[in-house]
Amino acid sequence: MRKFNGGKLGLFILMKGVRMVTLLVAICFISFLLVKNSPIDPIQAYIGADMLKVGPEQREKIAEYWGLDQPVMVQFLNWGSAVLAGDLGTSMIFRRPVIEVIGERFFNSLALMLSAWLLSGVVGFVMGVIAAMKKGTWIDRMIKWYCFTLASTPTFWMGLLVLMVFSVWLGWFPIGMGVPAGVLSEDVTLMDRIQHLILPVLTLSILGVANVALHTRQKLIVVMASDYVLFARARGEKGFALFWRHGLRNVALPAITLQFAAFSELFGGAVLAEQVFSYPGLGQATIEAGLRGDVPLLLGLVIFSTIFVFVGNLLADLSYRVLDPRTREVRKI
Amino acid sequence: MIPSLKININKFPLNRKQRTLFNIIISIIFLVTVILGGILLDEERIVTNLSERNSAPSLEHLFGTDWLGRDMFARTVMGLALSIGVGLIGAIGSALIALLLGIAAATMGKMADRIISWIIDLFLSVPHLVTLVLIAFTLGGGFKGIVIGLTLTHWPSLARVIRAEVMQIRSAEFVQVSQKMGKSQWWIAVHHILPHIVPQLLIGFMLLFPHVILHEAAVTFLGLGLSPHEPAIGIILSESMRYLSSGMWWLAFFPGLCLLIVVRMFDQIGENLRVLMDPTRSHD
Amino acid sequence: MSILEVENLSVSFKQYTDGFKEINHKVISSLSVTLEAGEILAVVGASGSGKSLLAHAILGILPRNASISGTIKYKGVELTAARLATLRGKELALVPQSVNFLDPLMRVGSQVRTASNSEDVVSAQRKVFERYHLGKEVESMYPFQLSGGMARRTLLSTAMVSGAKVIIADEPTPGLDPIVIKEALSNFREFADKGCAVMLITHDIESALQITDKIAVFYAGTTVEIASVKDFVGKGEAIRHPYTKALWRALPQNEFISIPGSQPHPSSLPPGCLFAPRCEIATPECEQAPPDMRELRDGMVRCIHAT
Numbered sequence: 001m002r003k004f005n006g007g008k009l010g011l012f013i014l015m016k017g018v019r020m021v022t023l024l025v026a027i028c029f030i031s032f033l034l035v036k037n038s039p040i041d042p043i044q045a046y047i048g049a050d051m052l053k054v055g056p057e058q059r060e061k062i063a064e065y066w067g068l069d070q071p072v073m074v075q076f077l078n079w080g081s082a083v084l085a086g087d088l089g090t091s092m093i094f095r096r097p098v099i100e101v102i103g104e105r106f107f108n109s110l111a112l113m114l115s116a117w118l119l120s121g122v123v124g125f126v127m128g129v130i131a132a133m134k135k136g137t138w139i140d141r142m143i144k145w146y147c148f149t150l151a152s153t154p155t156f157w158m159g160l161l162v163l164m165v166f167s168v169w170l171g172w173f174p175i176g177m178g179v180p181a182g183v184l185s186e187d188v189t190l191m192d193r194i195q196h197l198i199l200p201v202l203t204l205s206i207l208g209v210a211n212v213a214l215h216t217r218q219k220l221i222v223v224m225a226s227d228y229v230l231f232a233r234a235r236g237e238k239g240f241a242l243f244w245r246h247g248l249r250n251v252a253l254p255a256i257t258l259q260f261a262a263f264s265e266l267f268g269g270a271v272l273a274e275q276v277f278s279y280p281g282l283g284q285a286t287i288e289a290g291l292r293g294d295v296p297l298l299l300g301l302v303i304f305s306t307i308f309v310f311v312g313n314l315l316a317d318l319s320y321r322v323l324d325p326r327t328r329e330v331r332k333i
Numbered sequence: 334m335i336p337s338l339k340i341n342i343n344k345f346p347l348n349r350k351q352r353t354l355f356n357i358i359i360s361i362i363f364l365v366t367v368i369l370g371g372i373l374l375d376e377e378r379i380v381t382n383l384s385e386r387n388s389a390p391s392l393e394h395l396f397g398t399d400w401l402g403r404d405m406f407a408r409t410v411m412g413l414a415l416s417i418g419v420g421l422i423g424a425i426g427s428a429l430i431a432l433l434l435g436i437a438a439a440t441m442g443k444m445a446d447r448i449i450s451w452i453i454d455l456f457l458s459v460p461h462l463v464t465l466v467l468i469a470f471t472l473g474g475g476f477k478g479i480v481i482g483l484t485l486t487h488w489p490s491l492a493r494v495i496r497a498e499v500m501q502i503r504s505a506e507f508v509q510v511s512q513k514m515g516k517s518q519w520w521i522a523v524h525h526i527l528p529h530i531v532p533q534l535l536i537g538f539m540l541l542f543p544h545v546i547l548h549e550a551a552v553t554f555l556g557l558g559l560s561p562h563e564p565a566i567g568i569i570l571s572e573s574m575r576y577l578s579s580g581m582w583w584l585a586f587f588p589g590l591c592l593l594i595v596v597r598m599f600d601q602i603g604e605n606l607r608v609l610m611d612p613t614r615s616h617d
Numbered sequence: 618m619s620i621l622e623v624e625n626l627s628v629s630f631k632q633y634t635d636g637f638k639e640i641n642h643k644v645i646s647s648l649s650v651t652l653e654a655g656e657i658l659a660v661v662g663a664s665g666s667g668k669s670l671l672a673h674a675i676l677g678i679l680p681r682n683a684s685i686s687g688t689i690k691y692k693g694v695e696l697t698a699a700r701l702a703t704l705r706g707k708e709l710a711l712v713p714q715s716v717n718f719l720d721p722l723m724r725v726g727s728q729v730r731t732a733s734n735s736e737d738v739v740s741a742q743r744k745v746f747e748r749y750h751l752g753k754e755v756e757s758m759y760p761f762q763l764s765g766g767m768a769r770r771t772l773l774s775t776a777m778v779s780g781a782k783v784i785i786a787d788e789p790t791p792g793l794d795p796i797v798i799k800e801a802l803s804n805f806r807e808f809a810d811k812g813c814a815v816m817l818i819t820h821d822i823e824s825a826l827q828i829t830d831k832i833a834v835f836y837a838g839t840t841v842e843i844a845s846v847k848d849f850v851g852k853g854e855a856i857r858h859p860y861t862k863a864l865w866r867a868l869p870q871n872e873f874i875s876i877p878g879s880q881p882h883p884s885s886l887p888p889g890c891l892f893a894p895r896c897e898i899a900t901p902e903c904e905q906a907p908p909d910m911r912e913l914r915d916g917m918v919r920c921i922h923a924t
Contacts, residue, residue: 236706
């Protein structure tokens with residue numbers, strides 16, 4: 001009797017895809033224009049300190065090699081078609097293909113963001129549930145106060161505090177660097193990586209709980225005051241069983257959706273945390289690219305972060321469509 | 334079927350409304366003090382004083398001194414004033430964009446609405462911080478880059494609020510009546526729409542202001558915002574990183590805490606304003 | 618012996634004003650009704666008169682800011698909060714107003730099963746579904762997929778499957794077509810005939826009269842009259858209270874005229890008889906003090922002029 005609404009789901013994804021492509025093209029174009037108009041001379045950025053040794057002839061050669069002498073539109077089309085073919089160019093800082101740099105760094109960032117995402121999601125959800133079930137008590141007021149304060153806390157300052165407490169005072173963790181300095185990458189163990197992951201994850205999680213907690217609290221208060229919870233109580237259900245059966249079911253979905261939709265903030269948070277902890281992820285690469293004028297890498301990162309945010313939003317939409325029976329199942333009377 | 338219980342007894346000396354107002358006034362006094370302090374503070378307080386380098390917080394130097402013997406309290410207050418100033422410019426710019434685009438989307442037809450909603454999506458699909466880095470890079474960093482970046486990144490959500498508000502007012506009965514009476518679009522805008530969106534705009538502005546300040550500090554901290562010669566909070570904190578391992582915790586602790594308090598205060602003013610102007614929506 | 622006795626029940630809500638001042642709203646005041654085994658009692662009143670709160674008060678599921686006074690007895694023993702907790706959903710069951718009272722994200726079948734107290738919940742649920750002509754496919758549906766009639770029968774199933782002795786049905790008929798109403802009501806009759814009791818809370822005096830034995834008329838948070846169904850005949854000469862008379866006269870098949878005015882709000886109740894401001898036969902005496910419920914011709918009435 002139930003029928004999975006497959007056709008509609010496909011259409012939905014297709015529409016989202018089209019929208020995504022138009023946005024992405026526009027973002028590429030705008031970013032490209034912005035970057036091209038920056039006062040930073042790409043050749044100088046590339047050559048760096050050796051600039052004095054480079055004569056005007058050589059300069060021109062480099063410009064020609066990169067197509068810098070052509071009109072901007074042509075440059076954009078050249079760059080665009082290369083991107084479509086999967087070639088994002090070569091990073092000036094790392095002297096390696098951008099796609100490789102992003103791929104490697106993304107793996108690092110993913111470990112960081114995913115752990116923080118899960119941890120803050122679960123802890124925030126539990127905090128929200130506790131606050132709502134104990135609404136009006138001191139514990140609710142404390143959770144609320146904590147969350148509102150966190151929303152005003154600069155991420156990088158929280159990172160500095162965490163660093164001071166755990167690395168400087170307690171000496172439990174090394175200061176900075178994704179892997180121990182001077183160790184060959186083959187020799188880096190999983191434990192090393194995890195050890196360097198803990199503090200940034202902690203920082204992002206401490207701050208990340210606020211949003212989910214406040215949202216879950218609000219939502220659960222509404223659910224617990226709903227007619228169906230009233231009726232459940234009339235049937236003799238109470239306490240934790242009541243929450244488990246009706247509360248959880250009805251607040252989990254909005255919380256999951258919210259967490260997916262927060263990918264943009266997650267990325268922003270990762271940029272700051274990576275900078276504070278010298279963690280070699282995408283965020284740190286973004287700052288490096290911005291500071292040192294690595295145009296291909298910067299453009300690649302803009303594209304990548306956009307896709308990342310989009311995937312989050314898509315997952316948020318999909319989770320509703322797949323998990324909520326009201327949109328999942330066709331109406332049948 | 335609980336009957337709607339409406340109450341209109343209001344005799345107690347300090348009711349909720351007055352308490353909210355009181356909170357707002359206290360916050361404003363504090364913030365004004367910080368700003369005035371930043372402007373009026375003696376420049377001498379932060380001149381290099383090598384005889385008092387790296388001293389921990391004491392009565393004489395509440396927040397301690399840095400490696401050049403500069404008083405951290407004075408630096409912090411100046412930095413906060415600067416941050417509030419830059420935040421103010423960015424927030425005003427953002428609110429203006431939100432106002433213009435919000436009204437345009439609501440009043441200029443379906444096409445305009447679609448285009449503006451597309452632009453909003455465009456801005457929301459890149460992480461704020463990445464957009465800020467990109468813009469700062471394009472404009473070569475510094476004051477101009479950060480202000481333009483902040484202005485361009487914070488308007489979308491407020492624009493949506495204003496659009497919805499204007500749409501709602503336009504479909505309201507009294508506006509429909511005015512239209513039938515032959516009043517001009519301009520007359521309706523000034524007499525009906527503007528008075529209704531001003532509170533929303535004010536609340537929206539107050540709520541985005543703290544975000545702007547936080548983002549300014551973050552971008553400056555990352556080295557893409559205000560120049561290292563400015564006494565900004567972001568600069569102070571990024572400098573403090575070099576001295577963390579030597580145990581000079583006060584360099585980072587107090588400035589950051591003060592930034593947190595200032596941001597929280599602005600946020601609270603915004604929330605309180607919302608409670609004052611729109612009691613039903615902010616119901617707990 | 619009465620199975621359920623409500624004596625002098627008052628319910629008020631504590632609310633905080635803009636400041637700190639705390640005020641009480643009395644939404645139900647000195648209400649008394651009794652329910653006999655094998656009987657259907659209709660509590661009839663206009664919407665917004667606090668009838669649902671009566672049901673919630675009996676089941677002890679009022680919101681936290683409500684306070685109750687008076688006594689409720691079940692099988693002759695007072696219903697304390699602790700006793701209620703053991704009886705709720707087992708001996709006493711609620712049939713709520715609408716499909717909104719079902720968890721929107723839980724399959725209908727499981728919701729009925731959680732209400733069951735028998736050993737084999739699945740077969741108990743299937744049995745009750747069968748009895749109310751709910752197909753097997755309904756089991757795995759979500760509330761939003763149910764039609765009005767199906768939702769009604771599902772809600773009824775939750776009460777029936779629990780094996781309760783007393784059912785309190787809150788507005789079980791609005792928005793349903795006459796055939797479904799008739800079916801729902803006959804289900805209640807059948808239930809009562811087995812020796813159980815039903816309290817039918819409704820604004821629909823007309824359909825209430827078809828199946829009930831006794832009618833309690835509810836006005837502004839209290840009962841103004843308790844009368845046998847037999848009293849509702851002709852021009853309503855046997856009816857005791859002017860408000861009941863007005864309700865009876867307002868029916869389409871009678872004179873079809875409703876009285877002007879509206880029920881007083883709980884925050885501004887008149888000092889004397891609650892109905893006095895709208896009453897045709899009110900005298901200055903009526904506005905002095907609220908009249909007591911008194912026995913009259915085998916019924917009860919709260920009016921000093923009733924004969």
